[in-house]
Amino acid sequence: MLKIAAIQIDLAFGDPAVNRLKIKNMIEKASVNGPDVIVLPEMWNTSFSMNNLKDLADREGEPTKSMISELSRKYHVNIVAGSIADRYGDKIYNRLYVANRQGEIHSYYDKVHLVRHAREDEYLTAGNTSRIFSIDGIACGAIICYDIRFPELSRALALKGAKILFIPAQWPETRIEHWKALAIARAIENQMYVVAVNRIGSEFKATFPGNSLIVDPWGKVLAESNCEETILESEIDIDLVERIRRKVPCFQDRNEAAYGID
Numbered sequence: 001m002l003k004i005a006a007i008q009i010d011l012a013f014g015d016p017a018v019n020r021l022k023i024k025n026m027i028e029k030a031s032v033n034g035p036d037v038i039v040l041p042e043m044w045n046t047s048f049s050m051n052n053l054k055d056l057a058d059r060e061g062e063p064t065k066s067m068i069s070e071l072s073r074k075y076h077v078n079i080v081a082g083s084i085a086d087r088y089g090d091k092i093y094n095r096l097y098v099a100n101r102q103g104e105i106h107s108y109y110d111k112v113h114l115v116r117h118a119r120e121d122e123y124l125t126a127g128n129t130s131r132i133f134s135i136d137g138i139a140c141g142a143i144i145c146y147d148i149r150f151p152e153l154s155r156a157l158a159l160k161g162a163k164i165l166f167i168p169a170q171w172p173e174t175r176i177e178h179w180k181a182l183a184i185a186r187a188i189e190n191q192m193y194v195v196a197v198n199r200i201g202s203e204f205k206a207t208f209p210g211n212s213l214i215v216d217p218w219g220k221v222l223a224e225s226n227c228e229e230t231i232l233e234s235e236i237d238i239d240l241v242e243r244i245r246r247k248v249p250c251f252q253d254r255n256e257a258a259y260g261i262d
């Protein structure tokens with residue numbers, strides 16, 4: 001069994017120092033119950049403070065990487081460090097880092113689909129690949145928020161062997177039905193666990209209702225939060241992935257030749 005702890009919080013707009021402190025405190029709090037994996041929400045250092053992003057974003061992952069590395073080592077826990085605004089030269093990525101229990105940052109993922117209707121693409125550089133990473137020997141993948149609308153990306157991760165899909169987000173209340181339905185759909189169609197972590201609070205005209213979810217590969221919601229600051233916890237049985245893939249063998253019945261996709 002793998003114990004998941006998803007951190008659902010409000011974020012301070014454009015104030016990385018305040019957000020870092022909050023994240024640190026929440027990781028400490030979550031660690032009390034001995035989780036195997038802690039998961040953080042999207043763009044938790046700066047939030048979507050786009051006009052100031054060049055100044056506020058991390059530089060090549062710092063100081064976030066050092067902080068996450070120290071905390072994962074201290075609490076002997078894997079951390080899927082949500083995503084942060086991360087500047088490399090002139091480019092800023094919406095980037096997720098992964099740390100293991102030894103404090104090694106061993107993988108990262110850059111949000112592939114930027115929200116054009118919210119002008120994310122004017123400030124951020126999109127990623128161009130999906131990545132598999134290991135958590136205690138289990139193949140996992142991550143996508144970020146809007147990426148959930150593109151089933152091809154989650155499917156690519158499933159085909160590469162992912163058994164757990166992590167989805168940090170800042171998903172607004174106005175489209176919350178989509179969030180829940182899509183999280184469950186990604187779990188069912190790929191027969192994998194989905195850990196979908198949203199924030200709460202509000203920014204400009206958007207309100208974020210939380211509704212973080214942990215969904216099993218059958219589509220059953222194991223844990224769901226409402227609109228408050230919380231640590232959403234669930235234990236997951238990774239063997240269930242194979243049991244369900246044997247019972248309903250969709251992956252064996254795929255017919256790529258018929259799909260007409262290169």
Ligand SMILES: NC(=O)CCC(=O)C(=O)O
Pocket residue numbers: 042115144145146147149169170171172175178
């Ligand atoms: N931060 C996001 O990617 C928001 C995505 C969203 O609101 C939507 O897809 O709807």
